[in-house]
Amino acid sequence: MSRYFFHLHESGSVTLDEEGSELADLAQVRHFGLKGARGLMAAQVCEGHLYLDGKIQVVDAGGAEVMSLRFAEAVAISPPTA
Template structure:
């Protein structure tokens, strides 16, 4: 069994995992990081964030980074026009209009 540490960084903060978790393979550690990423993304979107960007840096017991998961998520606002058709807007739409 090897110990892996899962450090989380976003635009506002960096959280260092001081305890880590033990797994019998790097694949299992990657699965744990993927599950954690899904939970963080869901939590942030439910909290009303519309653009979520963060990463989970996985280190082994020797402080060597073995992988980094980069996660991005965005919510596009939808509204109905007077004709009843759906109109979708997002930051990407505004950027392409320049």
Template sequence: MARFYFHLDENGSIVEDFEGIDLPDLAAARASALQAARGIMAHDIEHGRLSLSTYIAIADADGRYLEQLVFRDAVVITGIS
């Protein structure tokens, strides 16, 4: 198990994850970030807003950023002309 941290960046306003969670690997961390992003987006939509440029940066226990999940990549958007 490794500890992963999920930092939220919403248009330059950063919410740091100081606790992190233990997961088996980076693939599991990606899946966790995807689930979190969709949950945040659902909450934001309920309140009449949505920022598709918001992202979750996944970091390891040493503080290295491993990758980021941009919210627009967490959903399939259709019906836009």
């Protein structure tokens, strides 16, 4: 298990994940990050807005970026846009 940090980039601001999460592999990291992004987006929709330009930047314990999960890629939009 390795520790990963999920930093939120949204509307020009960054919220750092100070605690991180212990996960076994990059598949779990991706699943965890997408679930978090979708939860944040659902809360936004409940408030009447949605910012698809946000992302979650995932870094390892050494601070190296391992992936970036864009909100716009976290959900399928129907009907698809051009």
